[in-house]
Amino acid sequence: MSQDPRVALVTCSQFPDLDAYDSVLVPRLRSMGVDAQPAVWDDPAVDWDSFALSVVRSTWDYPGRRSEFLDWAKSVPRLANPAAVLEWNTDKHYLQDLDKRGVRIIRTLWLEPDGENTGRAMHTRFPAGGDFVLKPAIAAGAIGAGRYTANDPYLRGRAITHARNLLSEGHSVLVQRYIPSVDALGEVSMVFLDNKFAYAVRKGAMLHGPQEATDRLYQREHLDGGYQPSDKELDIANRAVAAAMDTLGNPLKPFLYARVDLVEAEDGEPVVLEFEVTEPSLFPELAAGGIDLVCRSIAGRLSPV
Numbered sequence: 001m002s003q004d005p006r007v008a009l010v011t012c013s014q015f016p017d018l019d020a021y022d023s024v025l026v027p028r029l030r031s032m033g034v035d036a037q038p039a040v041w042d043d044p045a046v047d048w049d050s051f052a053l054s055v056v057r058s059t060w061d062y063p064g065r066r067s068e069f070l071d072w073a074k075s076v077p078r079l080a081n082p083a084a085v086l087e088w089n090t091d092k093h094y095l096q097d098l099d100k101r102g103v104r105i106i107r108t109l110w111l112e113p114d115g116e117n118t119g120r121a122m123h124t125r126f127p128a129g130g131d132f133v134l135k136p137a138i139a140a141g142a143i144g145a146g147r148y149t150a151n152d153p154y155l156r157g158r159a160i161t162h163a164r165n166l167l168s169e170g171h172s173v174l175v176q177r178y179i180p181s182v183d184a185l186g187e188v189s190m191v192f193l194d195n196k197f198a199y200a201v202r203k204g205a206m207l208h209g210p211q212e213a214t215d216r217l218y219q220r221e222h223l224d225g226g227y228q229p230s231d232k233e234l235d236i237a238n239r240a241v242a243a244a245m246d247t248l249g250n251p252l253k254p255f256l257y258a259r260v261d262l263v264e265a266e267d268g269e270p271v272v273l274e275f276e277v278t279e280p281s282l283f284p285e286l287a288a289g290g291i292d293l294v295c296r297s298i299a300g301r302l303s304p305v
Contacts, residue, residue: 004030005302008039008051011058016040021281022057028295034302041072048076053301055080055256059279060140066090080256080301081277088248089278092137092174098272101243103236105272106263109175113167122160126150131178134162136171140279144171147178181264187273188262190229190237191282191290193297195245195254197234199287202227203261225286233262233270240275256297257282 009025011018018026018038029036039046041059048054054076062069070090073083081089088094095105109125126132127150135145144166148159166173189201202224229237237260244258245251259280262270284290 004033004035005052006035006037006050007298007302008046008048008054009036009058010041010054010056011038012061013040013042014061015058019058019281021283021285024285024291025295025298028291029298032295032299034295034299036298041069051078053078053080053298055298056086056279062090062279063136063138063140063143066138080253080298082251084251085248085255086278088244089276090138091172092135092139092274093172094244094247094275095174095272097247098240098243098275101246103240103243103272104265104269106176106179106265107271111163111167111173111175113170113172122163126156126159126175127177131180132159133174133176133178134159134166135174135176136166137174138171179263179265181266185264188227188229188233188270189280189283190233190260190262191287192237192241192255192258192260193293194256194300195241195258197229197237198293199225199290200227200229200233201225201283201286223283223286225283225290226288230270236260236270236272237262240272244275244277256301257294 007029009018009022011022016038017023026036026038039051039054056079059069070083070087073079073086076083095108099105111122129150131147131149133145133147139145146159146162148155150156163173163175186202186204189203191198191200204223240260241255241258245254255277257277257280259276259282260272261274261276263273265271282290282294284294
């Protein structure tokens, strides 16, 4: 009697049983004849060779251990998405690759550890007015991000200190003008499975009001799983997926999953805020048929079940 194919839904020790959005996949996969199991990525007791497929899900502790995480990914024989994808996507410099390929991203200023990063230099480069966001290039969720008001001397000074602290630790830093529409409209997360649009979710703002850096991993509040994207949102999200594939040399297999986060720019056009193919929350239970769609994509990477 043949055994059901085993699939690892990869997580971290903080969430050994997976995040709530991922744990809902386990019973559905098992009903499809797939032996789905949570597995902590850095647990030495896990035999990754025993799984027909390993799917990265709730590995939110990787930013402080990125090299170790990527070494692990390279050692896993059947990983979706594969190690080369994770290496590219776990550093937000990937936004530059999308930009070079004609995908409009949120306007971003880059500060590098080896650049001129005196307080005066940053003061002259930061936005002159309005709110702006600082975030490290390697981070999960909103960790390390801070929202500041440019024309408030105290907060501007705190932003400079925040950036210099990140830079002194060897982090590249993104400086992005905060788009006011986010407070009213939030962000749109476009979920792709096997490079095909599956469903969209609208999320509330992650950073509320001028503040210093946050240690929050992510948030669940104000999520709408019934969002219907516009033609413009569909177009830019599809182009982002195609640009990422082109950057990576058009690998033989499409991304098992991808999430394109969009916001509305000042001119009313959608722009890419994030492109996630590492461990994005896919919010499957919020979208009609979302759990089934995600599970069928995972099962589709196996022998027929």
